[in-house]
Amino acid sequence: MNKYTEQEAADFYEITRETLLKKVVLYRKKFSSEQIFESQSGEWLFSESGLWILSTILSSPKAIQVHIELIRTVVKESDFSIFDLLESR
DSSP: OOOEEHHHHHHHTTSOHHHHHHHHHHTGGGOOTTTEEEOTTSOEEEOHHHHHHHHHHOOSHHHHHHHHHHHHHHHHHOOOOHHHHHHTO
């Protein structure tokens, strides 16, 4: 599994590392243990699915574009409905 550093994630979404860290701290509960990791040096590392989650909490133009494409792909490629998710609870 590939892991991406804080700086790599920030660069990808065209934001500062500081902005990324503020959002991660604020929305930490959105990440599962399979999406975000803490290195021995205390830096956050993200899996690819963690990068997808970042698109839901960041507001840079690139994050918004990634999030829209993610939703388009999910809707297009599946028979799954958001209402199915709510009904299964």
